[in-house]
Amino acid sequence: MNLTKNGNGNGGLGQVRDRLSLDPLRDAWAGAPAAVRWIVYGLLIIGGLLLPSESIGSFMAPSGVDWPGMLSTQIAIYVLLAIGLNVVVGMAGLLDLGYVAFYAVGAYTMAIFATKYHWTFWESLVLAIAFSALAGVILGAPTLRLRGDYLAIVTLGFGEIVKRTANNSDYVNGPRGVQGIPHPPSLSEWEILGVQPLKYGLLDARPYYYLLLLFIIVSIIFVKRLERSRVGRAWASIREDEDAAELMGVPTFKFKLAAFAIGAAIGGSGGVVYASQQTSITPLNFEFIVSALILAGVVLGGSGNLPGVMLGAALLAWLPERFRELKDYRMLIFGAALVVMMIFRPEGLWPSRQRKAELAEGTGGMGSLGAEVAVPEHDGPGPVETREEGK
Amino acid sequence: MLLEIEDIHVHYGKIAALKGITASVDDGEIVTLIGANGAGKTTTLKTVSGLRNLSSGAIRFDGRDISRMPGHKRVLAGIGQAPEGRGIFPGMTVEENLLMGAYARKDDASKELAEAYELFPRLAERRTQAGGTMSGGEQQMLAIGRALMAKPKVLLLDEPSMGLAPMLVQQIFSIIVEINRRGTTVLLVEQNAQQALQIAHRAYVLETGRVVKSAPARDLLDDPQVRAAYLGGASGDDLAAAPDVASASSAASASDAPSAEPADDREEGSST
Numbered sequence A: 001m002n003l004t005k006n007g008n009g010n011g012g013l014g015q016v017r018d019r020l021s022l023d024p025l026r027d028a029w030a031g032a033p034a035a036v037r038w039i040v041y042g043l044l045i046i047g048g049l050l051l052p053s054e055s056i057g058s059f060m061a062p063s064g065v066d067w068p069g070m071l072s073t074q075i076a077i078y079v080l081l082a083i084g085l086n087v088v089v090g091m092a093g094l095l096d097l098g099y100v101a102f103y104a105v106g107a108y109t110m111a112i113f114a115t116k117y118h119w120t121f122w123e124s125l126v127l128a129i130a131f132s133a134l135a136g137v138i139l140g141a142p143t144l145r146l147r148g149d150y151l152a153i154v155t156l157g158f159g160e161i162v163k164r165t166a167n168n169s170d171y172v173n174g175p176r177g178v179q180g181i182p183h184p185p186s187l188s189e190w191e192i193l194g195v196q197p198l199k200y201g202l203l204d205a206r207p208y209y210y211l212l213l214l215f216i217i218v219s220i221i222f223v224k225r226l227e228r229s230r231v232g233r234a235w236a237s238i239r240e241d242e243d244a245a246e247l248m249g250v251p252t253f254k255f256k257l258a259a260f261a262i263g264a265a266i267g268g269s270g271g272v273v274y275a276s277q278q279t280s281i282t283p284l285n286f287e288f289i290v291s292a293l294i295l296a297g298v299v300l301g302g303s304g305n306l307p308g309v310m311l312g313a314a315l316l317a318w319l320p321e322r323f324r325e326l327k328d329y330r331m332l333i334f335g336a337a338l339v340v341m342m343i344f345r346p347e348g349l350w351p352s353r354q355r356k357a358e359l360a361e362g363t364g365g366m367g368s369l370g371a372e373v374a375v376p377e378h379d380g381p382g383p384v385e386t387r388e389e390g391k
Numbered sequence B: 001m002l003l004e005i006e007d008i009h010v011h012y013g014k015i016a017a018l019k020g021i022t023a024s025v026d027d028g029e030i031v032t033l034i035g036a037n038g039a040g041k042t043t044t045l046k047t048v049s050g051l052r053n054l055s056s057g058a059i060r061f062d063g064r065d066i067s068r069m070p071g072h073k074r075v076l077a078g079i080g081q082a083p084e085g086r087g088i089f090p091g092m093t094v095e096e097n098l099l100m101g102a103y104a105r106k107d108d109a110s111k112e113l114a115e116a117y118e119l120f121p122r123l124a125e126r127r128t129q130a131g132g133t134m135s136g137g138e139q140q141m142l143a144i145g146r147a148l149m150a151k152p153k154v155l156l157l158d159e160p161s162m163g164l165a166p167m168l169v170q171q172i173f174s175i176i177v178e179i180n181r182r183g184t185t186v187l188l189v190e191q192n193a194q195q196a197l198q199i200a201h202r203a204y205v206l207e208t209g210r211v212v213k214s215a216p217a218r219d220l221l222d223d224p225q226v227r228a229a230y231l232g233g234a235s236g237d238d239l240a241a242a243p244d245v246a247s248a249s250s251a252a253s254a255s256d257a258p259s260a261e262p263a264d265d266r267e268e269g270s271s272t
Helices: A011-019 A023-031 A034-050 A054-060 A067-091 A099-113 A122-142 A150-169 A204-229 A230-240 A242-247 A252-278 A288-301 A306-322 A329-344 A353-361 B039-051 B071-077 B093-103 B110-119 B123-124 B134-150 B165-180 B191-199 B215-220 B224-230 B242-254 B256-271
Strands: B003-012 B014-023 B030-035 B056-061 B079-082 B156-160 B183-191 B202-207 B210-215
Touching: A011 B256, A034 A204, A054 A067, A067 A204, A067 A230, A067 A252, A067 A306, A099 A122, A099 A150, A099 A252, A099 A288, A122 A150, A122 A252, A150 A288, A204 A230, A204 A252, A204 B071, A230 A242, A230 A252, A230 A353, A242 B256, A252 B202, A288 A329, A288 B210, A306 A329, A306 B003, A353 B093, B003 B039, B014 B030, B014 B210, B030 B039, B030 B071, B030 B165, B030 B191, B030 B215, B039 B079, B071 B079, B079 B134, B093 B110, B093 B134, B110 B123, B110 B134, B110 B165, B134 B156, B134 B165, B165 B183, B165 B191, B183 B191, B191 B215, B202 B215, B210 B215, B215 B224
Parallel strands: B030 B183, B030 B202, B079 B156, B156 B183
Antiparallel strands: B003 B014, B003 B056, B202 B210
16 A cells, blocks of 8 residues: 555656655665764754855845845744644644744743843743743643644634734733833854854844754754654654544643643744844734744644754745745745645655655544544445444 | 443433443453444443543442543553554554553563564564554554553453454454453454354443343344344345355354464464
């Protein structure tokens, strides 16, 4: 049996998909010695550090656009949020349409405690991460008994509630938002290659990019370690078949709550950096479209696979900015590109193998409503094999 | 009694699925619940394993009241289930699926893993294959093997013959007998009443959420009412396919060829 049995019957499409297969690369990576892996990790980090340079920017950004600014306010933030949302959607298989709420909780915590109580950036950061995680638990505790579509709708509502609350609360100036959020204190005036990577201010976006890069790296290490632990196995089982997971002795509710809290904490940390770089935030920064774009990035990249998810989010943040010269058509083309992608590679640009197998089976996560329905292969003594579940 | 189900009522919203089921399973038995679609067989099993909450009544296991115990803790208490529709983790390999079966255990499960491979040699051949890409019969074997990984005292099987070819049904049922012979109590839900009654010690007949009959399985095989309703005995026209299956199964037990494989399994089993 092949993995694309639920794909379309068109041979041409199948061939295209086979040619885009990443399996040889994956096998090489799986067989690579540890030293090679560390070298690759090192090169990736160096690549990440060099990304804001002008030579890369001249290609990546259209002329006249601040490439480091685009990197830090758009791309790196999206990548960080996608890593967080991937914990919820890709790893635990819970469809969350209100992820922006946690981003907002992080940003507003930073804004409130820095402007009203004069906490420093780092103190606010810790508090904001804790508050976001708490918001995840508060949202999750009553709603995680729901599944699939129902959970998606409730999370969608939660995203709106957070935004509306900010919009209608005088404490945070309602629709005008919070201004004068301080930049992080500069850690050092140290300069390298014309950059002061630890001096935060209005003029240079690069230090923020490096800060986000640090957050991204820490999140990747954290999430990867979780994925390989008992927690990761529990999430995978919940994603693939929640009832079966419970029957294996996995405390499904507890682990779903943990996924929400961890995803929320990562989203909140992104909000903190965003707030302090922008120095002002308004409820308009936390529209539903942010949740939708991050989710699109996760799915487009290959839900559940970290490199894929990061690639997807980066592309989604970058493409519309890069092709600004197309003016009004660019969103149209962007939408069409997403549709074409999902036809040719429904499992995403860079999916994990496990995920591909799940999707082939048609039960894989992201709001699947439970076990597959077995198809009778013969006419048994029970001629009508409907499921008892349906009553 | 190992497992006692006492007058349980279960509701889906306002609709009553179980209207007072009372049943019990003794240590070492194979007990089967038979009945038509919608009789409440699957709901009963799900309630025992904790996937459904009961509205009233009680479930006692090993002398303890487990009515309010969450499902994942019942695994440690000793209840294992191969769920309806098999519930294989499609993206995990066969071995990962089996190891998920031992998730709740803190000790080493390599002995049970070897035993599962010995009971189902086919799974050993498919060790690294993704669970979702296997055939229905292999998935059923995997579901049973996975449930055994937790070393359950009672194994709940929900329609293990569903969607399988007659020869595979034979094989699965002889494996169930073997599992029971090795000391695991079995509670079996089946629509294939003929097969279930042949291997079970006792049986309950369910109809629309109630137990309408309980008796030793042998007696029910000869019961004219049960024969007419579930075994395609008297009036066969609405169950046109049933005689085929019946003849196929009797052929399987009579001739050596189709039953050779399960018989092998059993010999291997008794040698350890």
